[in-house]
Amino acid sequence: MPEDRADVLVIGSGAAGAAVSKRLSDRGARVVCLEQGDWVKPAEYPSTKPDWEIQLKRGRFHFNPNVRRLPEDYPVVPRGEHPPEVLMYNAVGGSTIHWTGHFPRFHPADFRVRALDGVGADWPLSYEELEPYYDANDLEMGVAGIAGDPCNPPRKQRPTPPLPLGVLGETIARAFDKLGWYWWVSDNAIVSRDYDGRPACTLQGRCMLGCPTRAKASTDVNYWPRALEKGAVLKVRARVREITVDEQGKARGALYYDASGGLHEQRARVVVICCNGIGTPRLLLNSRSKTFPDGLANSTGLVGKNFMIHPFRFVEGIFEDRMEGWQGPFGIPAFSQHFYETDLSRGFVRGYSLQLERSFGPLHQAWGGTTGHPVPWGADHHRVMRQRFGHIIRVTLLGEDLPEEHNRVELDPNVTDGYGIPAARVSYTYSENSLRMQEHARKVAGEVLDAAGADDVLDSGIIQPAFHLMGTARMGDDPRRSVVNRWNQAHDVRNLFVVDGSSFVTSAAVNPTSTIGALALRAADGIWERRREWM
Amino acid sequence: MDRNHTRRRFLETGLKGSLIALGSGSLGSARAAWADVRRTGEPARESLSSAQRSTLRAVADELIPAGDDMPAASELNVVAYIETVLADVPDLRENITAALSRLEESSETGFQRPLHELSPEQRIDLLRRFEKEQPTSGQTVWGQGNADPDLFASLRDVVYEAYYTNPDIWARVGYEFHEARPPGVEMAPFDEGILSVIRRRPKNYREMPGA
Numbered sequence: 001m002p003e004d005r006a007d008v009l010v011i012g013s014g015a016a017g018a019a020v021s022k023r024l025s026d027r028g029a030r031v032v033c034l035e036q037g038d039w040v041k042p043a044e045y046p047s048t049k050p051d052w053e054i055q056l057k058r059g060r061f062h063f064n065p066n067v068r069r070l071p072e073d074y075p076v077v078p079r080g081e082h083p084p085e086v087l088m089y090n091a092v093g094g095s096t097i098h099w100t101g102h103f104p105r106f107h108p109a110d111f112r113v114r115a116l117d118g119v120g121a122d123w124p125l126s127y128e129e130l131e132p133y134y135d136a137n138d139l140e141m142g143v144a145g146i147a148g149d150p151c152n153p154p155r156k157q158r159p160t161p162p163l164p165l166g167v168l169g170e171t172i173a174r175a176f177d178k179l180g181w182y183w184w185v186s187d188n189a190i191v192s193r194d195y196d197g198r199p200a201c202t203l204q205g206r207c208m209l210g211c212p213t214r215a216k217a218s219t220d221v222n223y224w225p226r227a228l229e230k231g232a233v234l235k236v237r238a239r240v241r242e243i244t245v246d247e248q249g250k251a252r253g254a255l256y257y258d259a260s261g262g263l264h265e266q267r268a269r270v271v272v273i274c275c276n277g278i279g280t281p282r283l284l285l286n287s288r289s290k291t292f293p294d295g296l297a298n299s300t301g302l303v304g305k306n307f308m309i310h311p312f313r314f315v316e317g318i319f320e321d322r323m324e325g326w327q328g329p330f331g332i333p334a335f336s337q338h339f340y341e342t343d344l345s346r347g348f349v350r351g352y353s354l355q356l357e358r359s360f361g362p363l364h365q366a367w368g369g370t371t372g373h374p375v376p377w378g379a380d381h382h383r384v385m386r387q388r389f390g391h392i393i394r395v396t397l398l399g400e401d402l403p404e405e406h407n408r409v410e411l412d413p414n415v416t417d418g419y420g421i422p423a424a425r426v427s428y429t430y431s432e433n434s435l436r437m438q439e440h441a442r443k444v445a446g447e448v449l450d451a452a453g454a455d456d457v458l459d460s461g462i463i464q465p466a467f468h469l470m471g472t473a474r475m476g477d478d479p480r481r482s483v484v485n486r487w488n489q490a491h492d493v494r495n496l497f498v499v500d501g502s503s504f505v506t507s508a509a510v511n512p513t514s515t516i517g518a519l520a521l522r523a524a525d526g527i528w529e530r531r532r533e534w535m
Numbered sequence: 536m537d538r539n540h541t542r543r544r545f546l547e548t549g550l551k552g553s554l555i556a557l558g559s560g561s562l563g564s565a566r567a568a569w570a571d572v573r574r575t576g577e578p579a580r581e582s583l584s585s586a587q588r589s590t591l592r593a594v595a596d597e598l599i600p601a602g603d604d605m606p607a608a609s610e611l612n613v614v615a616y617i618e619t620v621l622a623d624v625p626d627l628r629e630n631i632t633a634a635l636s637r638l639e640e641s642s643e644t645g646f647q648r649p650l651h652e653l654s655p656e657q658r659i660d661l662l663r664r665f666e667k668e669q670p671t672s673g674q675t676v677w678g679q680g681n682a683d684p685d686l687f688a689s690l691r692d693v694v695y696e697a698y699y700t701n702p703d704i705w706a707r708v709g710y711e712f713h714e715a716r717p718p719g720v721e722m723a724p725f726d727e728g729i730l731s732v733i734r735r736r737p738k739n740y741r742e743m744p745g746a
Contacts, residue, residue, distance in 0.1 A: 050712045051565030051700050362710050363699035382603035390709045
């Protein structure tokens, strides 16, 4: 039976869904959010338990839904020449439960990639238009950092001071200085002082297995409690099957399964999809009707296409001195955007960030660390383990991925989830540009680790971990070349919005979450300002 | 309706390689396993035969031998730990027992003796050959989530797991674990059965007139 009609139905409760729900609840809209996962109690996080590292290989907190296989997960079938290892989490808070909290912003030029460099496409909005929303999202999330990064436009004082660099960060920072390369302290959505009811970070590490103190921002501990106070309704264990439409072709609501398998329709005046760069196109493509036989908002055929993940590569330097990478926030104490802007003499267009990162504990090191080189077994085991554990600085390439239509998300014709909904099939192949960028970054990482005094270097080679899921319902002014407009509103369905990494036109060379949050707050304001059209 | 992803559905689509080595989503808690092993010196739940235990013990000590002021794997009773974990993680148990069987077959074929009776050099030789004959690793580096069914890697990694989840090892490699905020002692969930007597008693408070 249809349920009471909401003003706004939000699907997904992660970085985007929480921000939209809270912002619109603040305004007075009646918001209902459907989330396929459940609340996760901080006391249950593996980070509080000494065997936390096992979750990196198996268990209900593993990053890969194909490994977890929980009722709230859905299968992701990887395909392509570089089949991605898709990493996401399904719970209240979404993947912010797992993320490191790294919080960089797009550069102004990232919104004008086609105009400046002749590749990809331009965004229909500018950094300046998004900046107030970046600032607002910073205050909601709680950020540690320090203003003044010369590689980025000036920004307001960060809500809390920077997290400590530690011996690891100080060592690599001195190496960047020695080479004359830019670096800066990272913005992290981890508070270094008591902030907004959350305690300061106590530097325990293990952030990616859940922060039990709430010092790391995840939307279940910051946005959601306030949205609920304002009257938002959050229904958990609600797996949405499809968006329903009325005879005029407007979104009517969503059909969803509850935890017992019962099918319901939640109706709303406006529907906002926030299911990430894979879940969103999966839902749109599965929402087929007489009016929309190829899926909803898909008159261009672009839904699911232009999937982007960011080229990643891990390079670990092994030092004689201890770097104690297992201490302190797992995320990025510092980063370099020296190679961020286009310089065609490097052999590729666009650029990359280098993230200077910490590491997990002894078991993960023995298994192979982030570069996939297990500590050898046998007579050399203890000697090599002593050389590596606690002695490593990791330099991570995060490169700009450019949109290509052959990288795509589709409905798998054979595999379904436990409710019979088709799985997502995700095809991905690195471009030649991305491969050349990775090779350049490998050499640069080796150079800076050498300057820092590393005795040896380990390289992950070509890998495709898909932390960042973007581009599959792109934004644009031209309805023939994009799925949503500059307000994240579907060109084909006026009361349907797509507000997550799917709407990214390009990926930039930074982690996406601060931009997802900023876009979500902006889209919420747009929905509210045009409320007379649908409320 | 079964809302878990079914194993059959995954396997039908060619995902076998990426899933078979990974366990079923159950954890096999190292903390619980070590607590059991420390209390009794025995596995909490048996999942290996006596012969498999002997083989695993001998293999573990070749993978992590004593040296550099570090104990050999068997000195930590890793076999009991592994056996306890395998009882909770059927897919992993499938891999480990397959690996042990292959090694035993090679030992009998090559030396006409069980592996644990071979010399260290013979055991190392067997392990090296077993390692080389595994399929090219498709192992990924972020959490090894899409590990392939490399039986040798499964065996090596579970021995490493037993060794490096043991708190006795942490100080020796310079690692400390700090609980961010102790959640308190573990207690059994509340059982409403304990209320059955008191629930049958009459109310025991005074009604307030006019309330």
